[in-house]
């Protein structure tokens with residue numbers, strides 16, 4: 001340990017000295033131009049440096065950021081008051097800007113979802129994709145069972161929710177989920193909600209592909225990355241492949257929106273294509289390039305061809321389908 005510490009301390013000195021000798025050895029003309037940084041450091045007060053460590057860790061909040069944060073908190077408090085008037089009397093609400101979190105759970109349970117699911121998911125998604133954080137309140141309503149969820153969805157949005165466990169109302173910036181079915185739906189809807197702040201014109205194929213990727217995912221050990229995993233949607237994809245009814249990747253990506261009658265297959269198609277990009281380490285990279293060029297390439301097709309180094313998506317499509325079959329064989333053998 002001691003040897004290692006010493007090496008770390010004196011190592012760079014040797015390196016600099018080594019460079020110096022190389023420079024001198026190769027060309028004596030360069031001697032005059034040798035960097036002055038090789039000289040010993042000036043005298044510093046180590047005690048002062050230590051004292052500065054803690055001070056340096058206090059965030060320097062610019063006046064503008066502080067005002068933004070305060071006004072977001074005020075907006076969240078106001079949103080909590082408004083939504084409170086529409087909810088059941090037994091429902092609870094907590095404010096964790098930019099989130100207003102409510103539902104038929106206790107405040108402690110709502111806070112547990114905030115700390116264990118909502119906040120880490122937001123952090124991981126922002127690290128990988130989103131550069132623009134929400135500047136308006138996002139309301140998340142969590143219900144413990146089918147009945148409470150169904151009643152709330154009907155009361156708030158006149159929605160009949162028999163076919164799904166959660167939804168996001170973009171105009172209201174509000175998510176409603178049946179959390180009793182697990183946290184996958186919450187992660188799905190949260191990805192939509194946060195994504196729309198960062199990439200408002202995200203086309204539907206990618207919006208649904210990315211959101212459904214995270215409905216089944218785990219965190220890396222340091223908690224900073226989310227990795228999408230295979231899930232039940234694989235059956236829809238394989239079934240369409242077996243019946244030879246799966247459209248091309250190009251038709252999925254070029255379509256303006258996902259067709260309602262093909263929703264199950266197209267969600268699965270988009271999700272697994274996102275998983276395929278994730279496995280190749282390209283997903284965050286593609287997202288940022290795609291978002292930044294969306295005015296000239298709104299579907300992302302050209303950006304995709306470019307980063308994959310292909311003229312068109314045909315070879316990628318073939319490779320993708322083979323990857324899906326291999327994935328199926330891998331999942332089946334587990």
Ligand SMILES: [Zn+2]
Nearest residue numbers: 188192208211
């Ligand atoms: Zn969705």
